[in-house]
Amino acid sequence: xxxxxxxxxxxxxPVGVTVLxxxxxxxxxxxxxxxVFPDPYATWLAFGELVDSQRIWGDIIASLFRVTWGxxxxxxxxxxxxxxxxxxxxxxxxxxxxxxxxxxxxxxAWIPIAILWxxxxxxxxxxxxxxxxxFPITVGTMAAVRNISLVHQRSAWNxxxxxxxxxxxxxxxxxxxxxxxxxxxxxxxxxxVIVAAEMxxxxxxxxxxxxxxxxxxxxxxxxxxxMIVIGLIGIVLDLLIRRLERFDEVKWGYVER
Amino acid sequence: xxxxxGARPKVHFEDVSKAFDQRGGTLSVLxxxxxxxxEGELVCLLGPSGCGKSTLLNxxxxxxxxxxxxxxxxxxxxxGPSSQRVFVFQEYGIFPWxxxxxxxxLGIRHLSKAEQHRIVAETIExxxxxxxxxxxxxxxxxxxxxxxxxxxxxxVSPDVIYMDEPFGALDSLTRLxxxxxxxxxxxxxxxxxxxxxxxVDESIQLADRIVVLSARPGRIREVVxxxxxxxxxxxxxxxxxxxxxxxxxxxxxxxx
Ligand SMILES: Nc1ncnc2c1ncn2[C@@H]1O[C@H](COP(=O)(O)OP(=O)(O)OP(=O)(O)O)[C@@H](O)[C@H]1O
Ligand SMILES: [Mg+2]
Numbered sequence: 342x343x344x345x346x347x348x349x350x351x352x353x354x355p356v357g358v359t360v361l362x363x364x365x366x367x368x369x370x371x372x373x374x375x376x377v378f379p380d381p382y383a384t385w386l387a388f389g390e391l392v393d394s395q396r397i398w399g400d401i402i403a404s405l406f407r408v409t410w411g412x413x414x415x416x417x418x419x420x421x422x423x424x425x426x427x428x429x430x431x432x433x434x435x436x437x438x439x440x441x442x443x444x445x446x447x448x449x450a451w452i453p454i455a456i457l458w459x460x461x462x463x464x465x466x467x468x469x470x471x472x473x474x475x476f477p478i479t480v481g482t483m484a485a486v487r488n489i490s491l492v493h494q495r496s497a498w499n500x501x502x503x504x505x506x507x508x509x510x511x512x513x514x515x516x517x518x519x520x521x522x523x524x525x526x527x528x529x530x531x532x533x534v535i536v537a538a539e540m541x542x543x544x545x546x547x548x549x550x551x552x553x554x555x556x557x558x559x560x561x562x563x564x565x566x567x568m569i570v571i572g573l574i575g576i577v578l579d580l581l582i583r584r585l586e587r588f589d590e591v592k593w594g595y596v597e598r
Numbered sequence: 599x600x601x602x603x604g605a606r607p608k609v610h611f612e613d614v615s616k617a618f619d620q621r622g623g624t625l626s627v628l629x630x631x632x633x634x635x636x637e638g639e640l641v642c643l644l645g646p647s648g649c650g651k652s653t654l655l656n657x658x659x660x661x662x663x664x665x666x667x668x669x670x671x672x673x674x675x676x677x678g679p680s681s682q683r684v685f686v687f688q689e690y691g692i693f694p695w696x697x698x699x700x701x702x703x704l705g706i707r708h709l710s711k712a713e714q715h716r717i718v719a720e721t722i723e724x725x726x727x728x729x730x731x732x733x734x735x736x737x738x739x740x741x742x743x744x745x746x747x748x749x750x751x752x753x754v755s756p757d758v759i760y761m762d763e764p765f766g767a768l769d770s771l772t773r774l775x776x777x778x779x780x781x782x783x784x785x786x787x788x789x790x791x792x793x794x795x796x797x798v799d800e801s802i803q804l805a806d807r808i809v810v811l812s813a814r815p816g817r818i819r820e821v822v823x824x825x826x827x828x829x830x831x832x833x834x835x836x837x838x839x840x841x842x843x844x845x846x847x848x849x850x851x852x853x854x
Contacts, residue, residue: 490689492687492689492690492691493691493693495661495679495685495687495691496685496687496691496692496693496704498661498678498679499659499679499680499681499684499685500681500684500704500705500754501679501680501681506707510693510696510704511693514693514695514696515693515695517695589697589734590695590696591695592734592736593694593695593734593735593736594694596736
């Protein structure tokens, strides 16, 4: 009984709705007599074409390469910076206004400057992804540190934790659950931004592929197939980073306290 | 003095007052607290909610500064917390990100691995948490978490332990057994303990002396001696007499 219900809820329902969506898409194409916009079947064929032509792999690798390096660099700089700025009131007063001032600027707005500094290519892409991930990670880490409960701060004080020991025993682990959440957000944003960046200022990657397919004879079937690939990779990235939430040291942060 | 090793003064409050700035005004929380606590004594601070018990303990523990007066321990003025004097917090102070073992090892992290091992194992046995060394706090019951917190304090062999309503969040049965365990441990280790509570029975079951505070601003109304030896008979006439006296001091009638 319980298992049957679970099956209906978690398999039949989502699959059914997806099939209905595809059907609606198909019908809409028939009714509108769409010529340029592809129906689901044409998209499926385009997907096969992308895989057969081998071209998609190079573009996926190009996008993932930029996202990986930009994201890792942002985490390597943003987490330590966020820890220090969050903990030290002097550093907070000095740096918080700049961080808050730069944060609302969309990474897309940086594209011209990125191209000016790094030229068209991986350098500009990595720089943009760095910017896109850096602010969520730094601000998230800062907020996490500033939220450390008074009892834990006092415990640290009572047991004479200072300097690096303080960070290792209290500040970093206390902030970790929220840091992981900010990494998740940052990776999501990075994956959004890389597509836009590649459409405007790069000559490879999934974003470039979309633009190229449109320019080379309005191949909207390839455009839509690429969009679906982008979505699927985004889901996989999120699933991967969510694995960090399973460690015993951070589980406490995801249940109500 | 019961349970103590003599009458050497340990903690001394010299005319301590404390006021907080609150929304433009000042709120006087403690006034003219004058009190000496002797080595090895278990003293309860009893008073209504909001009267300044936690504040008094925080001042003694070095987390807050008094507005006037001072607190000395062994003749030296308290100017910050020390790992020789450990706090057991009203809300859980143990680290949820660390296992039971790592929580208890916190205060003795500078000792050799062998020493750490010996002390932690011993303390875990003392508080009855064998088998849970690797568990994380969220996998423990409230009472077990509180034991971890007590163990973390005991591991450093502190001379003074501050306990701020440590059993407040527990059910009444667990609370009762935690009290008798505390007495057992205290009789074995002979530390000086300052124990905050607003539970009249708790204070009579535990304390050598009970310091009764008035409602805010907290002042000492009276220091009540409990001349009963452990284990205490909760039905004895003396117990009832002290209980009546405490209710009287707190301004509530005992019979309902
Ligand atoms: N940091 C602070 N700033 C301003 N006011 C404070 C601060 N800490 C405590 N107070 C005030 O001091 C008073 C006494 O607080 P305290 O926590 O010492 O009470 P308590 O006796 O421990 O109460 P309870 O039994 O409810 O724990 C309260 O009115 C509280 O609002
Ligand atoms: Mg309190």
